[in-house]
Amino acid sequence: MKNTVLALSLLFAAPMAQACETFTIGDISVEHAWSRASIGTDRPGVLYLEITNNGTTDDALTGLTTPAASMPMLHETVVTDGIASMPHAASVPVPAGQTVVLSPGGFHGMLMGLTNVLKEGETFPITLTFEQAGSLDVSVDVLSMRVEAAACDDAK
Ligand SMILES: [Cu+2]
Known part of the structure; x- marks a missing residue:
């Protein structure tokens, strides 16, 4: 019984590092990928x-390339008269001094033509192209199907 309790508390105490790495090029930094x-x-x-x-x-942000998908693209979720659609977005503006979040329900990347099944715990590389800053290679963490946001502990 004592051992079980200890094992459980260890399980819950272990911080899951999820999408916590930061990638930078010029003035642009990307995290929680x-x-x-x-x-x-x-x-x-x-x-x-x-x-x-x-x-x-x-x-x-003007483009995406990744070996994980044959046709990665940028989408924006738009709700019109209560109906959600995902039009293709030519680019995602990143104004000076601001943080832009690609998230469920907003701008997001859509990986059309997956080349492999994405498995929880794996990572895959993606290259982001910025109008000014150029190209940035980012590592993407594959999280659980049920996840709605990166669970990264930002208290640094
Ligand atoms: Cu989409």
Whole structure:
């Protein structure tokens, strides 16, 4: 009994590092890059992350490439008359001095044509192209299918 309690408390105490790495190029830094585990490869995967522009010049995320998907693209979730749709977004603006979040229900990356099943606990690389800052390679953490946000402890 004592051992069981100890094991359980260890389980809950272990902080799960999820999408906590920061990637930087020029004035742009990206963190909390995550995706969800997929059941197969028939449906597109998702990509969520946070982009901070530490500079004084507006920038924009204009493209994605990854070996994980044959046609990754940027989408925006738009609700019109109560009906959600996901039009393709040519770019995601990242204004000077601001943080932009790609998240469920907003701008997001859509990984069309997954090349492999995305498994929880794995990571895959993605290259983000910014209008001003250039290209940035980011590692994406694949989280559980039930996750709605990166569970990174930001108390540093
Ligand atoms: Cu989408």
